[in-house]
Structures are given as C-alpha cells and as structure tokens.
Amino acid sequence: MEKILVIGCSGQIGSELTLELRKMYGDSNVIATDIRPAPPDIADSGPFEILDVLDEAKLRLIVEHEHITRIYHLAAILSGNAEKRPLPSWEINMRSLMNVLELAREMKLDKLFWPSSIAVFGPTTPQMNTPQYTIMEPNTVYGISKLAGERWIEYYYEKYGVDTRSLRYPGLISYKTEAGGGTTDYAVEIFYDAIKQNDYECFLSSETALPMMFMPDAIKATIDVMEADSSRLSLHSSYNMAGISCTPHMLAEQIKKHIPDFEITYKPDFRQVIADSWPNSIDDSVAQKDWGLAYQYDLPRMTEVMIDKIRKKIG
Ligand code: NAD
Ligand code: SER
Numbered sequence: 509m510e511k512i513l514v515i516g517c518s519g520q521i522g523s524e525l526t527l528e529l530r531k532m533y534g535d536s537n538v539i540a541t542d543i544r545p546a547p548p549d550i551a552d553s554g555p556f557e558i559l560d561v562l563d564e565a566k567l568r569l570i571v572e573h574e575h576i577t578r579i580y581h582l583a584a585i586l587s588g589n590a591e592k593r594p595l596p597s598w599e600i601n602m603r604s605l606m607n608v609l610e611l612a613r614e615m616k617l618d619k620l621f622w623p624s625s626i627a628v629f630g631p632t633t634p635q636m637n638t639p640q641y642t643i644m645e646p647n648t649v650y651g652i653s654k655l656a657g658e659r660w661i662e663y664y665y666e667k668y669g670v671d672t673r674s675l676r677y678p679g680l681i682s683y684k685t686e687a688g689g690g691t692t693d694y695a696v697e698i699f700y701d702a703i704k705q706n707d708y709e710c711f712l713s714s715e716t717a718l719p720m721m722f723m724p725d726a727i728k729a730t731i732d733v734m735e736a737d738s739s740r741l742s743l744h745s746s747y748n749m750a751g752i753s754c755t756p757h758m759l760a761e762q763i764k765k766h767i768p769d770f771e772i773t774y775k776p777d778f779r780q781v782i783a784d785s786w787p788n789s790i791d792d793s794v795a796q797k798d799w800g801l802a803y804q805y806d807l808p809r810m811t812e813v814m815i816d817k818i819r820k821k822i823g
Contacts, residue, residue: 516582518542561604587650589689601653620672624746627651638787665744674746678719714757717788721751722805736799753789762811
C-alpha cells in the first residue's frame with residue numbers, strides 16, 4: 509500500500525491533485541501539507557499538517573512517522589513572484605527539491621513527483637513546436653531553478669536510482685484555486701473578471717502565444733506518468749507537454765461566444781518579457797510515445813467548462 513505525502517497541497521495544482529490522490533489511495537493514505545492552511549475539502553477529508561518544506565527536520569519526521577513511500581513536491585515560487593524576490597525564491601525552489609531528493613535517497617522511497625515548466629526554455633530556444641531536446645538558456649530565476657532541478661533529478665536517478673517523474677507543465681487553467689503568481693495567470697484571471705465585470709485588463713499583449721492546459725488534463729497526465737511502468741520511460745529529466753497554444757486575443761474571442769459584451773484591454777507589465785522568452789507551442793511527441801500522453805480539452809471546451817464552473821462558484 510502506498511503512503512503519499514503532498515507538499516504544497518493548498519496551491520493551484522495541489523488543491524485538486526490531493527483530492528484525486530485520496531480517491532486513488534484512500535483519504536488516510538494521503539498526507540497533505542503546506543506552509544499555509546489547506547482548503548476545507550482537503551483539511552476535512554484526510555490528514556493535513558502545516559509544513560515549511562525548508563524545515564528539513566519536520567519533513568523527515570513526517571516521512572518517517574507516516575511511513576511515506578511517495579512524495580508529490582509541488583511547493584515553489586512561480587515565475588512572476590520569483591522575479592520580485594530572486595534569492596529567497598531560488599532558496600525555496602532549490603533547497604526544497606534537494607531536501608526531498610536526499611530523503612528519497614536515504615529512505616529509498618518508491619517514487620517522487622516534481623513538476624518542471626515551460627520556463628526551462630529561454631529566448632534562444634526555438635519558439636514554435638519546441639522539441640524535447642533543444643537549446644535551454646532560461647533567463648528567469650524560476651526558469652533557472654526548474655532547469656537546475658531537472659538536471660538534479662536526472663543525476664539522482666543515475667547515481668542513486670531515485671525515481672522522480674516530472675512534467676514540464678504549460679500554463680495551467682483552473683477554476684478551483686487562484687493561480688500562484690506566474691506569467692500565465694492571466695488565463696485564469698480573465699475568466700473571473702469576464703464573469704464579474706465583463707472586462708479584463710491583460711498584463712500580456714494580445715498576440716502573446718503561450719502553451720496552456722486545462723487542469724483535468726494536467727492531473728490525468730500527472731497520474732499517468734506516475735503510474736507508467738519505468739521500462740516505458742526513455743528519459744529521467746522532465747517531459748514536454750503541449751496542451752493548448754493560445755494568445756490572450758484567442759482566449760478573449762472564445763469568452764465572447766459566452767459573454768458577448770466582454771471587452772479586453774492590454775497593458776503589458778514586467779511579465780511580458782518573461783512570456784516573450786517562452787515557447788509559443790510545444791512538441792510533446794516523446795511523452796505521447798513513451799507513456800501515452802493525451803488531452804481531452806481544446807480551447808472551446810475548456811472555455812465552456814471554465815465559464816460554467818466559475819459562474820456557479822461566484823454566483
Ligand atoms: P501555487 O503557488 O499555486 O502553489 C504552491 C504551494 O506551495 C502554495 O500553496 C504555497 O503555500 C506552497 N508553498 C510555498 N512555499 C512553501 C514552503 N516553503 N513550504 C511548503 N509549502 C510552500 O503553485 P502551483 O501552480 O500549484 O504549482 C505547483 C508546482 O507546479 C510548482 O512547482 C510550479 O512551479 C509548477 N508549475 C505550475 C504551473 C502552473 O501554471 N500553475 C506551470 C508549470 C509548473
Ligand atoms: N504558470 C507558470 C508560471 O507562469 C509556468 O511555470 O510561472
């Protein structure tokens with residue numbers, strides 16, 4: 509029986525992934541942790557503890573005491589916020605990963621999940637249909653930390669046999685929990701503002717194409733890569749994931765099909781430079797071939813569900 513530890517359960521991904529893992533493994537077998545309180549459905553459905561992932565002693569205590577076999581390490585400072593506080597963000601993103609990798613090595617944990625990002629690419633990377641293997645010269649604190657993390661997880665696999673599974677998530681779009689301070693957050697905010705006030709001021713320019721993904725597809729891919737037989741995996745760094753490539757203009761046009769009066773204006777801020785350094789679209793053929801990556805949601809279907817769910821949520 510697996511015993512799972514989720515670190516960062518209160519965030520955009522953790523707040524949904526934790527509940528899926530509890531369905532799979534049983535509520536009491538998934539220990540949820542975060543540095544801030546958990547949403548009520550997580551706090552009420554199973555074990556939750558406050559944990560600062562930099563507190564190595566407490567992390568070790570939980571892993572030992574709860575007989576943890578797998579860790580999903582989701583805690584990080586995302587791209588926009590990391591640019592505001594470079595050194596503390598580097599410390600959180602990197603030291604947390606090293607704490608988890610070392611514990612996994614020492615305690616011979618079964619598997620880890622640690623997400624990477626499209627932020628591992630940079631301005632010198634080919635931007636269209638970005639391949640799995642290509643030039644990677646990220647120029648953000650967040651992107652540098654994700655690329656370094658990818659190198660470390662592969663190192664721990666090759667030297668110590670620590671089996672970390674990882675996906676280069678695109679920008680994630682979801683309705684349950686607000687986005688955590690990234691460059692792709694506009695694609696979540698736009699839905700709330702469209703429904704609340706019929707307009708949105710976008711912090712990226714209208715034609716900024718970025719890869720995006722609806723949360724149910726991201727959760728399914730996360731579970732699928734964790735469940736995949738290791739013999740199917742041709743790499744032990746992180747898999748490209750394409751999702752839906754779209755611009756703010758394209759997203760706004762989809763929203764107008766449901767909210768005809770919706771107006772979008774553009775006021776690019778510091779995140780424009782970050783977005784300009786990331787791919788427009790991604791080639792995820794290696795993930796498709798290795799473990800069967802597939803998606804259920806295109807732009808129209810995702811937009812329809814987002815609007816429906818947020819309308820019900822905010823009334
Ligand atoms: P988020 O910011 O919404 O959630 C991160 C969680 O980590 C938060 O609940 C936060 O309280 C917690 N946390 C921060 N510092 C902590 C610490 N010191 N100890 C314990 N917990 C701490 O982020 P998210 O969007 O859920 O992202 C989760 C992971 O996925 C991150 O590694 C992120 O880089 C990656 N990712 C996210 C996206 C996306 O679009 N959301 C895209 C690519 C990669
Ligand atoms: N959504 C994330 C960000 O913008 C990408 O990793 O930071």
